[in-house]
Amino acid sequence: MKFCSECATPVVLMIPADDTRERHVCPNCGTIHYQNPKMVIGSIPAWEVDGEVQVLLCKRAIEPRYGYWTLPAGFMENNETTSQAAQRETEEEAGANIALHELFSILNVPHVHQVHLFYRATLLDLDYKAGTESLEVALFKEKDIPWEDIAFPTVSHTLRYFFEDLKQVQKGGHYQLHAHDIFKPMRPNDKN
Amino acid sequence: MKFCSECATPVVLMIPADDTRERHVCPNCGTIHYQNPKMVIGSIPAWEVDGEVQVLLCKRAIEPRYGYWTLPAGFMENNETTSQAAQRETEEEAGANIALHELFSILNVPHVHQVHLFYRATLLDLDYKAGTESLEVALFKEKDIPWEDIAFPTVSHTLRYFFEDLKQVQKGGHYQLHAHDIFKPMRPNDKN
Numbered sequence: 001m002k003f004c005s006e007c008a009t010p011v012v013l014m015i016p017a018d019d020t021r022e023r024h025v026c027p028n029c030g031t032i033h034y035q036n037p038k039m040v041i042g043s044i045p046a047w048e049v050d051g052e053v054q055v056l057l058c059k060r061a062i063e064p065r066y067g068y069w070t071l072p073a074g075f076m077e078n079n080e081t082t083s084q085a086a087q088r089e090t091e092e093e094a095g096a097n098i099a100l101h102e103l104f105s106i107l108n109v110p111h112v113h114q115v116h117l118f119y120r121a122t123l124l125d126l127d128y129k130a131g132t133e134s135l136e137v138a139l140f141k142e143k144d145i146p147w148e149d150i151a152f153p154t155v156s157h158t159l160r161y162f163f164e165d166l167k168q169v170q171k172g173g174h175y176q177l178h179a180h181d182i183f184k185p186m187r188p189n190d191k192n
Numbered sequence: 193m194k195f196c197s198e199c200a201t202p203v204v205l206m207i208p209a210d211d212t213r214e215r216h217v218c219p220n221c222g223t224i225h226y227q228n229p230k231m232v233i234g235s236i237p238a239w240e241v242d243g244e245v246q247v248l249l250c251k252r253a254i255e256p257r258y259g260y261w262t263l264p265a266g267f268m269e270n271n272e273t274t275s276q277a278a279q280r281e282t283e284e285e286a287g288a289n290i291a292l293h294e295l296f297s298i299l300n301v302p303h304v305h306q307v308h309l310f311y312r313a314t315l316l317d318l319d320y321k322a323g324t325e326s327l328e329v330a331l332f333k334e335k336d337i338p339w340e341d342i343a344f345p346t347v348s349h350t351l352r353y354f355f356e357d358l359k360q361v362q363k364g365g366h367y368q369l370h371a372h373d374i375f376k377p378m379r380p381n382d383k384n
Binding site for chain 2: 001002003004005006007008011018021033034035036037038039075076077078079080081082083084102103106108110111113115132177179181
């Protein structure tokens with residue numbers, strides 16, 4: 001951020017009164033421009049055939065991680081709930097009709113200022129199709145998941161938690177909420 | 193937002209290519225200025241005396257809701273995790289030393305573009321004291337909670353869920369994750 005979005009004056013980095021962190025502050029109109037983490041929200045769309053659960057993945061048609069596989073997910077928008085975001089992203093990226101269930105994983109990625117949430121979901125039919133941000137959409141059994149070609153660690157973790165829980169559920173157990181933090185080692189010139 | 197924070201040119205509201213929503217876009221440098229929900233994160237600091245659980249509340253010294261009671265909570269910052277945010281806000285607002293436990297509630301407030309998360313916590317000692325954003329900090333038994341003077345609905349909901357679960361826990365049950373959405377009725381001139 002270089003200029004105040006309210007009055008176009010160049011901003012300065014300073015710690016405002018009663019604050020403990022540097023913010024971009026406008027020396028003209030006094031606006032403090034806070035920057036906060038964003039939420040990335042998606043679903044784990046499941047489909048069962050002959051007692052075996054498959055999960056719907058999308059091959060990314062956009063950067064970052066073009067050509068890698070992901071669960072349908074994206075940035076939460078203003079004026080929607082986390083569930084609505086999960087449902088919308090699943091429709092947009094995978095063209096999929098789902099019944100959305102409970103929150104399944106929450107993953108912090110502090111070095112990119114993101115929190116990722118994934119909801120469990122059940123596919124209602126097989127009428128899915130790639131949206132504009134996906135090259136391809138396909139169902140995968142656990143043994144066929146392209147682990148080496150998963151776009152993001154939050155997705156790999158969520159898929160592993162899901163298939164682990166599924167084995168418990170098949171023995172009469174329950175799905176649980178999984179929380180995990182993904183830290184990047186500090187480097188000398190990391191500014192954030 | 194009136195001006196581009198990258199080049200100070202007046203922004204225009206338009207739907208970018210491959211998007212479905214209006215964004216503030218810079219006609220000079222092309223930057224799309226996305227606006228996304230913010231996370232408010234706090235804790236439910238509990239302290240048990242003679243088998244009865246009390247919860248630590250803060251009386252707000254700042255607007256909005258000056259003079260009303262809240263659980264310690266505040267905006268999540270960049271470069272921290274949701275747990276770290278809960279711990280930090282509890283220290284800042286209530287000067288409280290806690291052991292942080294699992295995520296207990298997730299509440300959407302879409303009309304103010306916020307998602308509130310509360311973690312269960314145990315007070316480690318009674319050395320709490322009001323931070324700069326609190327007038328007073330005090331422990332409350334369930335029967336003494338000032339329900340009429342709670343600052344935010346997300347806090348009332350979380351406190352009710354907490355004391356309900358506590359009764360289950362005392363009978364051998366478990367705490368659960370609680371999810372709830374708080375909608376404001378649409379008004380004709382609501383722009384967001």
